[in-house]
Every structure is written in structure tokens, then in C-alpha cells.
């Protein structure tokens with residue numbers, strides 16, 4: 001949601017800053033390190049598959065920074 005999230009005591013608004021990308025294995029839920037691009041994040045999948053044959057389903061996660069502001 002680009003407009004933010006409103007709660008009783010505070011609102012979460014989009015903060016400045018880049019998205020953060022990570023890869024996650026869908027078999028064991030392990031996550032790779034944070035990266036600045038999806039391509040860089042998904043490189044972890046290659047290493048993870050080498051270490052865990054059969055773990056062959058992954059997700060690309062991207063996260064957005066938010067800042068909490070008081071509503072009072």
C-alpha cells in the first residue's frame with residue numbers, strides 16, 4: 001500500500017530509502033542475505049541448491065521501508 005497504514009495510535013508512512021531484496025527457499029524457509037537488486041539476491045538460490053539438493057523452489061522478496069508517526 002503506497003499511502004501508508006493507519007492504526008489507532010500511529011500511522012506507518014513510506015520512508016525514504018531503497019527497496020531491499022532477499023531470496024527465500026520455499027522448502028525450508030531459509031533466507032539469503034539482503035541485496036540491493038533482485039538479481040543479486042537470487043544468486044543465493046544457486047548456492048542453496050548446491051548445499052540442499054531438492055530445495056528447488058524459491059521466492060524473491062522485496063521490502064519497503066516505513067516510518068512510524070504518532071497520531072496524537
Ligand SMILES: [Zn+2]
Nearest residue numbers: 025027028055
Ligand atoms: Zn531450503
